[in-house]
Amino acid sequence: MDIDKDEAKRIAELARLGLDDDDAKRLAEEMAAILECFRALREADVEGVLPWIAPVAGSAPERPDIVEKSRAGKNALDGAPDRAGRHFRVPRVIG
Amino acid sequence: MAESPFDIVIGLEVHARLLTESKIFCPCANRFGEEPNSLVCPVCLGMPGVLPVLNHRAVDLAVRAALALDGRIRPVSVFARKNYFYPDLPKGYQISQFDRPFCEGGAVPLPDGSKIELIRIHLEEDAGKLLHPEGDDGHSLVDLNRCGDPLIEIVTAPVITSPEEAYLFLVGLKEILLYAGVSDCNMEEGSLRCDANLSLRPRGETKLGTKTELKNLNSFSAVRAALRWEATRQERTLLDGKKVNHETLLWNAETKEASPMRTKEEAHDYRYFPEPDLPPLVIDPSRIDSIRATLPELPGPKRERFMKEYGVRRYDAEVLTSSAELADYYEKVAARFPDRALAAAFLTGTFLRYLSEDDTAPGLAPVGPGALARLLSLVRDETISLSAAKKVFDVLWKEGGEPAEVVDRLALRQISDEGEVEKLVVSVIDENAPQVEQFLGGKEKVFGFLVGAAMKKSGGRANPSVLGEALRAALEKRRGGRRA
């Protein structure tokens, strides 16, 4: 399975993992080896097979449309890495 | 202006926030305008270990919308994760629907009788809000109150052919959603949002051109203005021999221009997959049927019925049905008052004006349909003139009371007695000899002056038609007398 350093970086960026060159190279090799092993998946005959559904099955349960005030929510900003008043604060979002 | 060699192709994506009490996947309140980060809980904050639970009413309202828009409801639909990173998206994915939305198809009728087809409608959760404070340009602020609000996303087919048509589509869509009680469609409060995409294609061709996406459209007119601007820009680009880039543009309502978004555009790979925390959404036919039974008559059919049943003109029908409440008010008046045209005229004119000045809804108007019907009856049986009626209406609106009582209190009864009118006519003719001469000399226009003088002399109370007839008769007699 061909995963080169650039492909690893592209995938890492989708996941916002900031890999440097060395990391990317190493992970690319590891991924390639792992995915090569997993290629056996291709041999499975999945013609006409549907994706798995859990034995719980049934349909999405629905809750009544009633408001509940959350006690945990009151302290939403506790533990925030950075805040300004009642807002979470992050580096400037551009665009 | 030279005709464009291009056809415009527009598609719209509209998000409408559903009128539920609580959010779509958690019981936090679905409300606008509260203190930041006060309508939140571990679920909508995306804390570790939390799970979504679907709101029953959100599904009901989504079904209502689908029915009102004539869409096909899928018996089984699937939620999906749309994965991307943004500070207003706590889980790093949005729970939406991807290849199996709950509704396919549908359409919005336009005033000219044509329809704009929809591709699909699906359910999803809203993201939070970002603020970019001016005083702190190194940071942005995140408010997650809105995060998790229930939305439906309505996607049109790329069949809108002009910016104006896009505008009419939005007006029609909003009307239907308001009627169905699905959303309050308020763009200022963000309960209705619209993104547009536009491409040009040489006339006669079928292959679609490269489209651009327009965002930050904060009103229906902004949608129209932005589309006009973009159509012009794309045309110029193509006529210059250049290519249109597939990009996203942000509309600036102040400068009235759109500019490309400044983030480096990696094409989004959302990596959609079925949401493992939610089993499929199964919507029973019986549930659909009971919801359908509670749908009100929608604007389109109501307009047709008004025109047929009440004989109102199309334009008046459109105004009267622009809100369900106004239409309802009209029907209550029409039930008690046979001159439907007069009722329509009064409602679309005077009544609407008063509603607007007082910023009131028809259901809360100080003058109810019964009182209005009684007032208009006094006009119809010629007890008062139409202009007198407006004076009475003003009193009823501001002070209340009964129409007949106010008429007497203000001494507004019309003078319809022929004898009295005769006397009036005689004195007007006597007092306005020069104008009478002019009239008799052939100046037909002066008749109006004489009518006005008589009206003024009567304190506005002369019955116009009786007065007119009497005046004309008297003048003709004068003329006849002359000739003799």
Add this chain to the structure above:
Amino acid sequence: MDLRNAPAHTIRDAIRDGSIEARAVVESVLDAIARDESDLHCYLHLAGRDRLLEEADRVDEARRRGDPLPLLAGIPCALKDNIVVKGMPATCGSKMLERFHPPYTATAARRLLDAGALITGKTNMDEFAMGSSTENSAFGATRNPWGRDRVPGGSSGGSAAAVAAGEALFALGSDTGGSIRQPAAFCGVAGLKPTYGAVSRRGLVAFASSFDQIGPIGRSVRDVAMVFDAIAGVDPRDSTSATREGGGTEETLDAGVAGLRVGVAEEFFREGLDAEVARAVRRGIEALRVAGAAVVDISLSSSRFAIPAYYIAADAEASANLARFDGVRYGLRRGASGSLGGMYRATRNDGFGAEVKRRILIGTFALSSGYREAWYERAMKVRSLVAADYAAAFEICDIIAGPATPTTAFRLGEKQNDPLAMYLSDVYTISANLAGLPALVVPCGSDRSGLPVAIQLTGRAFDEATLLGAGAAVERAGLFSGGPRADGGEHHG
């Protein structure tokens, strides 16, 4: 009563009838912690000693007054650190959540607390439950009480070791691909992965949403049944939890296995399985036959695709579940002085360890445009094949018996450099997660060095009662002497 070795259910009964004081029980556990914890490192967070003794005293007072006691009153238990409890940290073994304090309590934990259990602390684990040895914890490895140079297994290594060492009377772990069963097997204790949906996942920090289950680890099968009964049952706040009431498995535990059909797949006994493990497992199967069960041959041919299907599907879900760790609202933040993108990258690069990054990358890859059909969708279809294999097998048998692990506990550091080898060692446990079926491990022997071996029993969906009954039958055969070696010395072999 030998509090160090007595099973929790016996202690429970003794507290309720007054023959033991809860205080003595808690003191025994605290003593074990004082003695062994610095060596074993089972815990990441310990509840305060004084507080625990106070709570024990309250139980004793209530009993003296004659108040009705909740079922698990005074029983000290440990919770894996990915199960949130308000008032205690939840690190998931990761720097990302090193200082995270959850604002709510997991449903399963709440049910234990309502039943009167005392939470002694949060146990060590592989980071975000990704691993099979607890060596992937950002806060140091846990050691196996049976051999201090050995891994306890993972990812619920801290929970299993704590139970084995007497540092808790039972524990909760989580199992996504074997993370309860493999450490329970390595540590000589019983462990159950319930049917998917039998126990609420609310409050379990998600690894792979359609695989994860919380489950009990205990000194005996009855302990496991007791805890399962307390935590199972529908939770309206978990849309994937089964709409059925939990429990009732302890009552039927001694029903026996007469007439039970036990399926055995010979393909599990081929290469890669340690000979001593094979021998002990076969003895466990024989014990069932002697107790009245019938052994039948079955085949689970899709099992050769199980590892790739598991890792692809689980990692895909994990890549999405871990996206919320972005430095914005809680947890670690790094790179705050740079751009937003820089903050994301620095936070996630620093906060996640190597194994977590590997799995996020594999998962992201498997879902990414151009690859999703060949990888993620295919893996989800293979899951159906695996489930169909089991369904076919359960036409001719009632439970399936086989090995839980290919070897006994390996040495610390032995598999750290070979992630693939680590993955392949999950071969026996992952199929139950792929099919959503319940699976139980029960110790059934030891190897030459005295390291525990377990037999794994897999059952039909929501048939934990039959499974636990069969496990109890194996246990009654007395194949495993139980209790860690007093000296905890090195093992050779």
